[in-house]
Amino acid sequence: MQDITALGEFLRTRRSRLKPEDVGVASYGRRRVPGLRREELAQLAGVSATYYTRLEQGQSANASEAVIDSLARALDLNEDERAHLHDLARPVPAKRRRPAKPATVRPGTRQLIDAMGEVPAVVLGRRNEVLAWNRLGHLLLAGHHAFDAPDRIADRPNLARMLFLDPHHRNLHVHWEEEAIRAVASLRVVAGRYQDDRELAELIGELSMKSPEFAAMWSxxxxxxxxxxxxxxQHPEVGDLTLEFEVLHLPDDSGHRVLMYSAKPGGSSEAGLKLLRSMVNSVGF
Incomplete structure (x- = not known):
């Protein structure tokens, strides 16, 4: 179904960050809230103030593509935000929901990351659950978990949950707040794209209840x-590591992706990764 609550919230947050002088709107009188007023944004977007208000308050659905594009331009959205607005505003046909099957990694994908002996690699489901990791990816991100934990649904690690609720994983990140905002921003994209995902909604609800920091970022x-x-x-075994990451989305509709890390050649981080690889090899992995 269409998430009109999230649509209104998104529109309000983006409207509040625009200053009247930045978009050529004359400002009169005292403003009780930051950003543009609803009628000002409606005028910029070329829609009626009444219609925009109903849209923001969740009283109107089925906005046309033209209206969505006009709002995106008026709100000065970037590419990711434009796509997210379309996801939130586009009605999703109601479907008879079947019980969700636990996500599983494709054998070929598992074989691929296992062959990446020099690269930490993790296969993630769309809710950031770990579907598989190679030995180096496991040791880099979650050596305190069992290596086969992703194969057991009840014990399957989730990188978003670990980031906010697992002290071991939290302490791994030197710039934790930056990483946390990045995780929340990514979850927002997924939540807009899969509006009927009950398990995702349950994860977001759990994190909102257990982590005030997550709740504040989510809002x-x-x-x-x-x-x-x-x-x-700041790895407990090899110390400081600065790594580049790349996320590759699998070419199907599963939402699964492969997260990989690498270090720039010749630096201390490359040496740290080599040390981590030697630890993998030393225990017979």
Whole structure:
């Protein structure tokens, strides 16, 4: 079904960040809230103030593509935010929901990451659950978990849950807040794309209840696909690591993706990864 609550929340957060002077709107009188007023944004987007208000309050659905595009331009959304707005505003046909089957990694994908002996690699489901990892990926991100934990549904690690609720994993990240915002932004994209995913909604509800930090970040509605970047780790075994990451989405409709890490040649982080690989080899993995 269409998530009109999330749509209104997203529109409000993006409207509040626009300053009247930045978009050529004359400002009169005292403003009780930051950003543009509803009628000002409606005027910029070329829609009636009444219609925009109903849209933001969740009283109207089935906005046309033209209206969505106009709102995206008026709100000065980036590419990720534009796609997210379309996901939230596009009606999703109601379907008879069948019990969800636990996600599983394809044998070929598992074989691929196992062959990446030099690269930490993790296969993630769309809810950030770990479907599989190679030995180096396991030791980098979650050596305190059993290697076969992803194969047991009840024990399957989830990187988002670990980031907010697992002290061991949290301490792994030098810039934890940056990483946390990135995780929340990615979850927002997924939540907009799969609006009828009950398990995803349960994960978000759990994190909102157990982590005030997650709840605060979620309320700001960050949106980003986070396909690549840099992360800095303070690993308990090999110390400081600055690694580049790349996320490859599998070419199907599963939402599964492969997360891989690498270090720039010649630096201390490359040496740290080599040391981590030697630890994998030393215990017979």
């Amino acid at each position: 700001r509605h960050p949106v980003a696909t986070c396909a690549s970047g840099t992360k800095r780790f």
